[in-house]
Amino acid sequence: MIFVKSLKAALNLFILILVSVLLIPVEAESQLGVRTEMRIPEIPGYITIKCDFHMHTVFSDGSVWPQVRVQEAWLEGIDAISITDHIEYLPHDDDIKTNHNRSFDLAVPAAKSSNLMLIRGTEITRDEPEAHHNALFITDANALEIEDFVECIEATAKQGAFIMWNHPGWKQPGNKSVWYDIQNEIWEKGWLHGIEVVNGGVYYPNAHKWCLEKNMTIMGTSDVHGPITMSYDFASGDHRPVTLVFAREKTEESLKEAMFDRRTVIYWKNFLIGEEKFLRPIFNSSVEIKTPEMGITGTGRAYVQIYNDSDVKYTLVLNGENEYVTLPRSITLYPGKTVMVSLRGKSESLTGLKKIILPYVVENLYVQPSEGMPVELSVDVRFQPAERR
Ligand SMILES: [Zn+2]
Ligand SMILES: [Zn+2]
Known part of the structure; x- marks a missing residue:
């Protein structure tokens, strides 16, 4: 009988242990995503920050929520983005309240939690020849709703922004970019700092030439409107165009300094586009x-x-x-x-x-x-x- 008793005690003990194990709260940790790193060798003295500074959300003519832009970029191995919703073109304004700062604000928590740099930006949108310009590192997009184009660009520059001319060949004869008087005017005033040499699937050789001649920053962006996975064939190794920025530190201040100092290279399809002083060390290290x-x-x-x-x-x-x-x-x-x-x-x-x-x-x-x-x-x-x- 002693045997039976101890068996019963052992069983009770087992049940006790089982119950207590089941009652210990288990953290519901899970793997949230898998980031594909972009393997581009570093240049001596700099940190390569992989950036996409042109994209849209439902807050202008895009079809995704701002937070999704952060998640897509993180998954694709990108380090810094700017959501650049149009100020002047808002096809969803029956459904979404007009507040040009809102897409940035909504993306901040996702950017913080994934350690992605989020740069406040916007797209200033006019017909040709003024055309479209992205303003990056701005402080307030709502303050840039100014009718006169030159006044608007001046106010943007006063916010300390980096201003770039977007898709310069768009709607131009033969898709070839033209340097109009208006570009010259804002460039001469020191308010035009870069040009999109690549926008989405298009490379603009003229814009590349102007960047070299006029000491402007070479930029490449996705200008994505829909989900990024619908625009690129990731299964076959494709990627969105990114601007590689060679910064001294991984901070917003350092990123901005590098862009004004023209330390960029575009990684587009299978091309690297930029100055030899950057491409040669990348090739040599590769x-x-x-x-x-x-x-x-x-x-x-x-x-x-x-x-x-x-x-x-x-x-x-x-x-x-x-x-x-x-x-x-x-x-x-x-x-x-x-x-x-x-x-x-x-x-x-x-x-x-x-x-x-x-x-x-x-x-x-x-x-x-x-x-x-x-x-x-x-x-x-x-x-x-x-x-x-
Ligand atoms: Zn545009
Ligand atoms: Zn755009």
Whole structure:
């Protein structure tokens, strides 16, 4: 009977433990989303902030709630956004109260909780030739509801804003951007700081040229209106256009300073568009030659292995020749992969160690309008003559 008693006690104890375990409150933690990081190597001395400074919500002609813009950006590996609802074009104003600051305010909690930088902005909207301008780092969008365009831009500049000209070729003959007197007027007054060289799927070479000639900031944005997933084929690795801003620190102040100082590059489709001083270090840090030293016997081959540690697929086209080896006409460096490239000796009798320069143009790094960036990769090759038979 002692056995039965202790069995019963053990059972009671078990039930007690089970009940107490079930009563301990369990935190309902869950995984909320998976962010795809954009792999672009850092430039020495700067932090790369991945930005999209042009998008809409239901507070103008977009179809999503402001908080969703933050969530989409976070998932896509973006660090900073600006919601730039139109001041003057409000097709949903029967349903949504007009308050030009409201889309920003509603997105703040989501931005804070996901550690995403949210920049207060708006889109000042006129017909051509004044056209559309985004104002970033503003303090009050409601104060910019000013009828006269030049007065409006002046008030925007007085808020300390960074002002950029949007989609400059839109509604222009042949989709080609035109530098009208009005752009010149606000640029000369120091109120026009950047141009969208890329807007959504469109690249504007003229705007690229003006940015270089007139010392303006190169900008690329999505200008997304619907859900971002409906605009880009993420399944095939596509991404929205972003502006990479090279800031000294990850703060709003530092971001703004970098933009006024024109430290930007556009990452659009498979292109990087910007000044050579930024594109060259990005390319150099992306690419690693895994076989820096090789041997070739006579007219035999050596295989160079080149690794690309970035998300950009670099397309290289031969830009010259080498006196000792024949080089492939083109090389594609795939993201996160190593490619093997064949070099073939030109001479049966060459002897000794030679530095072989591989001259190429990276076609998808635009340092000038629609023009790629020349690069020189190099490897050491020890040549030895083919054996005589
Ligand atoms: Zn616009
Ligand atoms: Zn827009």
